[in-house]
Amino acid sequence: MSKKFLWLTLILIGIPVMGQNNPNLKGETTNQMTPELLWKLGRVSVLGISKDEKNIIYKVATPSVEENKSNSKYYTLPINGGTAIEVKDAKDLIADKNISPDGKYTVYHEEVKINEVLGKDYYPELQKSEVQIYNGLDYRHWDTWNEGKFNHVFFKENKKRAVGKDIMTGENFDSPQKPFGGDEDYIWSPDSKSILYVCKKKAGTAYAISTNTNIYQYDLETGKTTNRTENNLGYDMAPQFSPNGNLTWLQMKRDGYEADKNDIIVDFKGMQMNLTANWDGTVDHFKWSNDGKKIYFIAPTDGTKQLFEVNFPGLTKIAITIRQITNGDFDVTDIFGFSGENIIVTRNDMNHAAEIFSYNLKQKNWKQLSNVNTATFNSLALSKTERRYVTTTDGKKMLVWVIFPPHFDVNKKYPTLLYCQGGPQAPLTQYYSYRWNFQLMAANGYIVVAPNRRGMQGHGVAWNEQISKDWGGQVMQDYLSAIDDVSKEKYVDKARLGCVGASFGGYSVFYLAGIHNNRFKTFISHDGVFDFQSMYGTTEEVFFNNWDHGGAYWEKENAAAQKTYTEFNPINNVAKWNKPILIIQGGKDFRVPIGQGQEAFQAAQLLGIKSRFLYFPEENHWVLKPQNAQVWQKEFFKWLEETL
Numbered sequence: 001m002s003k004k005f006l007w008l009t010l011i012l013i014g015i016p017v018m019g020q021n022n023p024n025l026k027g028e029t030t031n032q033m034t035p036e037l038l039w040k041l042g043r044v045s046v047l048g049i050s051k052d053e054k055n056i057i058y059k060v061a062t063p064s065v066e067e068n069k070s071n072s073k074y075y076t077l078p079i080n081g082g083t084a085i086e087v088k089d090a091k092d093l094i095a096d097k098n099i100s101p102d103g104k105y106t107v108y109h110e111e112v113k114i115n116e117v118l119g120k121d122y123y124p125e126l127q128k129s130e131v132q133i134y135n136g137l138d139y140r141h142w143d144t145w146n147e148g149k150f151n152h153v154f155f156k157e158n159k160k161r162a163v164g165k166d167i168m169t170g171e172n173f174d175s176p177q178k179p180f181g182g183d184e185d186y187i188w189s190p191d192s193k194s195i196l197y198v199c200k201k202k203a204g205t206a207y208a209i210s211t212n213t214n215i216y217q218y219d220l221e222t223g224k225t226t227n228r229t230e231n232n233l234g235y236d237m238a239p240q241f242s243p244n245g246n247l248t249w250l251q252m253k254r255d256g257y258e259a260d261k262n263d264i265i266v267d268f269k270g271m272q273m274n275l276t277a278n279w280d281g282t283v284d285h286f287k288w289s290n291d292g293k294k295i296y297f298i299a300p301t302d303g304t305k306q307l308f309e310v311n312f313p314g315l316t317k318i319a320i321t322i323r324q325i326t327n328g329d330f331d332v333t334d335i336f337g338f339s340g341e342n343i344i345v346t347r348n349d350m351n352h353a354a355e356i357f358s359y360n361l362k363q364k365n366w367k368q369l370s371n372v373n374t375a376t377f378n379s380l381a382l383s384k385t386e387r388r389y390v391t392t393t394d395g396k397k398m399l400v401w402v403i404f405p406p407h408f409d410v411n412k413k414y415p416t417l418l419y420c421q422g423g424p425q426a427p428l429t430q431y432y433s434y435r436w437n438f439q440l441m442a443a444n445g446y447i448v449v450a451p452n453r454r455g456m457q458g459h460g461v462a463w464n465e466q467i468s469k470d471w472g473g474q475v476m477q478d479y480l481s482a483i484d485d486v487s488k489e490k491y492v493d494k495a496r497l498g499c500v501g502a503s504f505g506g507y508s509v510f511y512l513a514g515i516h517n518n519r520f521k522t523f524i525s526h527d528g529v530f531d532f533q534s535m536y537g538t539t540e541e542v543f544f545n546n547w548d549h550g551g552a553y554w555e556k557e558n559a560a561a562q563k564t565y566t567e568f569n570p571i572n573n574v575a576k577w578n579k580p581i582l583i584i585q586g587g588k589d590f591r592v593p594i595g596q597g598q599e600a601f602q603a604a605q606l607l608g609i610k611s612r613f614l615y616f617p618e619e620n621h622w623v624l625k626p627q628n629a630q631v632w633q634k635e636f637f638k639w640l641e642e643t644l
Contacts, residue, residue, distance in 0.1 A: 035633035115148035136204025143620035259425030300427035300458030381406035420501030453478035472568030502526035514573025
């Protein structure tokens with residue numbers, strides 16, 4: 001992502017390609033978001049605070065559709081605001097966390113070949129064989145086949161021709177964790193005598209059915225490794241030390257539940273203190289205050305992500321107090337450091353991509369520090385986002401985001417899209433997506449209805465957990481309650497309602513297509529689950545299906561599982577499909593494998609329903625390449641034009 005100043009933004013974005021520009025005698029801004037402009041926005045990514053603590057170092061990644069890749073530039077920005085300056089090499093400007101505090105060593109990671117998997121591993125004389133041989137699960141993950149290679153943590157002395165030492169020698173485990181882990185998965189102890197790293201020390205089938213990562217501590221002198229979180233069966237992640245040397249991390253309690261409540265744990269004088277145990281929420285990111293007396297963290301709440309703080313009492317009798325310190329219709333997305341009374345973060349909302357901000361903890365006000373895309377957004381007619389609270393069929397209050405087209409006219413009628421969020425436990429907040437972009441949908445003349453249905457974080461732990469083992473139950477009624485409530489408004493064209501979504505949202509589309517009672521005129525499903533039975537047999541993270549679906553389809557005495565595989569399985573209602581459907585599938589999506597999209601498309605075609613199959617052979621669960629992303633957007637809106 002990016003940081004820059006206004007003039008540089010004009011160069012990066014390219015003003016001539018700004019969207020539709022219609023003259024307006026009243027002087028209103030009429031440029032609107034387009035797919036082309038969306039993929040010219042600079043994407044801001046903060047690398048850290050400079051060694052002298054005077055500047056923010058950040059990267060701007062700008063996609064190039066012509067080159068089909070992103071190009072990055074690096075900048076420094078005064079920590080209290082000012083002009084951004086481009087730099088050629090940013091790595092020397094930031095303290096390297098991978099160098100030990102005493103300066104003697106560097107920790108890093110490399111991929112190491114451990115297991116024989118390929119045909120040529122077993123039969124060296126057959127080097128042209130293309131065989132892969134597996135004796136357990138975890139044979140593929142996310143979008144990559146397991147070739148017997150594992151990430152291992154190494155360290156070496158900081159002197160010429162030093163040889164690195166593998167602290168995981170011979171282990172068929174990964175650290176950093178695949179597929180998304182990086183060097184945040186390992187840290188130095190403050191005394192430089194040990195390395196701490198995150199690892200799930202399970203292999204094969206055991207790996208595929210568990211979420212039990214732990215934090216291990218390797219002693220450089222003795223070579224001994226100790227499990228610091230042995231008693232916890234769920235995720236232990238994101239280790240960091242407090243300014244006073246207390247190991248701190250994020251922890252989920254239950255094995256197999258990837259969306260469990262995430263708590264902040266501090267190891268203090270041999271005791272593991274859970275600072276957020278009695279708080280009805282879940283933590284995203286955290287950072288210690290410089291004095292070690294507080295932890296600042298980000299958490300979803302009521303359809304946004306906000307900053308919170310929790311005090312650290314140590315062994316005193318002072319009560320643990322958690323306080324929300326920011327409010328507003330925006331998302332705080334990460335925390336990077338402090339400058340006096342200011343905390344440095346990134347922030348975005350449904351109309352603005354992420355920029356760098358500071359928040360004054362005493363004066364309680366915001367200051368925008370970077371302006372990478374400010375000129376672009378200032379030139380656009382923006383969407384209006386509105387909170388709406390809908391009563392569900394079980395009498396609960398549900399937040400529904402409603403996004404209106406620019407220059408919305410209450411006296412006109414608009415086609416309206418029900419947006420079904422993925423996850424299923426992912427929060428639906430004020431995020432800015434480069435694919436499911438509400439600003440772009442609204443700019444194309446659609447009202448978007450985005451309910452915070454059951455399963456979403458930010459509305460209490462019970463609300464989040466209710467979706468597990470109930471995919472086709474209350475959550476589907478939540479969707480219908482949302483669209484039915486908004487459809488009462490005179491500006492909604494009830495004859496032109498669409499239903500769209502990806503992942504769990506794609507499953508929701510498939511399921512609603514069989515029970516919607518002619519509410520919707522068209523459907524779009526991206527990488528959605530179509531048949532739970534074949535999904536269970538081909539997905540890679542089996543723990544997810546075991547938890548959310550209740551178990552395996554062959555467990556005939558398991559009532560929860562049998563309800564999932566019968567009552568909640570979209571395939572069992574496919575005969576009721578009666579409206580056009582666009583089905584999108586990534587060829588390298590091993591989470592929701594290709595067969596799900598193929599089965600759905602084949603069913604639609606054989607039923608004689610207008611349908612289209614949009615297949616991306618080299619994309620995974622997402623669409624990441626710029627040209628593929630452009631095709632995705634063009635086909636998305638083309639389908640809506642044809643069918644809605």
